Amino acid sequence: MGSLTSIHVQSRPGYQPLDIRPLVCALIFLAVFAGCQGGRYYMANRLQELGIASALGLFVLGAWRGLFQLDLATWKDWFIKPICLIIGIMGISSLAFYANYGGNPLFSFFSAREFLLAFMGPGIYLLCRSGFPLTTVEKTLRFTLIALMLNYLIFYFTLDLKSLFFSSDHTLSNLVTYDEWRGFRLKPPLFAIMVALMAALIGLGQSRNFLTWVVSLSVLGIAVYIWSIVMFRSTLATMIMSIFLYPVFLSSKNRIPIMVVLFPLVILLMPVGFQVMLDLFLGSDGGAIRSKAFALAFEQIPKHFLFGAGEDNAYGATYQDIVAPYFYPDDIGLVGTLYKYGVVGAFLYLFMHFKIWARLWFANMRYVEEQGQINPLLWGLFMWLTALAFNLVLNPGLAYAQGITLASTAFALASLYSR
Secondary structure (H helix, E strand, C coil): CCCCCEECCCCCCCCCCEECHHHHHHHHHHHHHHHCCCCCCCHHHCHHHHHHHHHHHHHHHHHHHHHHHCCHHHHHHHHHHHHHHHHHHHHHHHHHHHHHHCCCHHHHHHHCHHHHHHHHHHHHHHHHHCCCCHHHHHHHHHHHHHHHHHHHHHHHHHCCHHHHHCCCCHHHHCCEEEECCCEEEECCCHHHHHHHHHHHHHHHHHCCCHHHHHHHHHHHHHHHHHHHHHCCHHHHHHHHHHHHHHHHHHCCHHHHHHHHHHHHHHHHHHHHHHHHHHHHHHHCCCHHHHHHHHHHHHHHHHHHCCCCCCCCCCCCCCHHHHCCCCCCHHHCHHHHHHHHHHHHHHHHHHHHHHHHHHHHHHHHHHHHHHHCCCCHHHHHHHHHHHHHHHCCCCCCHHHCHHHHHHHHHHHHHHHHHHC
């Protein structure tokens, strides 16, 4: 049977195998670039639809190749289970909203279409298990992260941020934030920058020739410069904390006893840390509105405790119509997730977050044991998810496009390296 990277035809003079590597790389680039909101600065983020189509294309291609080249159990795990999970989330949330408030459930279903970006992870896994080079996937991902940062800088220097902020078109005004300390700031592809920054740190330390050292230093410099623009202090604090914790607790299985011994202390300090982060969260721009939204969410949650209020849509009643004009569940962290998806959805979110984290942890340890060094991209994804865990209550990022895209990709890479 032919390898994945080419489709063989009958051996006849003048015929060459069709190399599908460019197609797969293009689909990965589009899915990650659009999923990490690289297209939000133009055409009202219509590029996300192309990203979703690319993620679905990867999944279909991987499923087709895997059907002929993988054992049935593996194929079912990475074809049937993702479909049940992703379509289940979209379907139940749309039906929950229909049951609670009426309207057309189909509109709510497609309102949650960013979850379709999660299909790219299973697609990558099935393709690589069927013979596609994992190194090619990693190179494409690294290139995409760099492209996302450069894309941000281009629009930061070319757009009139003040005009956008005061625009009557919400798709434009939502691109910019403002406070007296930091001024007007273009919203960045935050998670992609976090991964790129931390991967570049390792790449810089492990560089064995001048070219790779220059590339790593350049990527690190771009990421640091963007951070000097956006200045997300709490996010930076969680990243630094994750990096310092890695050699102490997370670098090998031998560190597990230390984690067990110190775990009670961590439990005791969690309320203090949470209070500090909550004060920063509520003390930032719009904190007063967030505190009101928190109070309203706690009032509403008992009414739809099991499956939540569901997914609203732009063609019927919205959360702003139902609860309050300033009520946006996406802005109030895990409480907003609990409001939208209920206790079942919140539990599923936490389960998937730590399942992906554990897979990344194991994959990183295994890679170091076998290769004698850290894989920069894999480590960057692991540190990103670790940092996100510290801010989990206030920022459940895996429930939205950027987090869905990177988490799905991370789980696929970690699963491939864990074999």
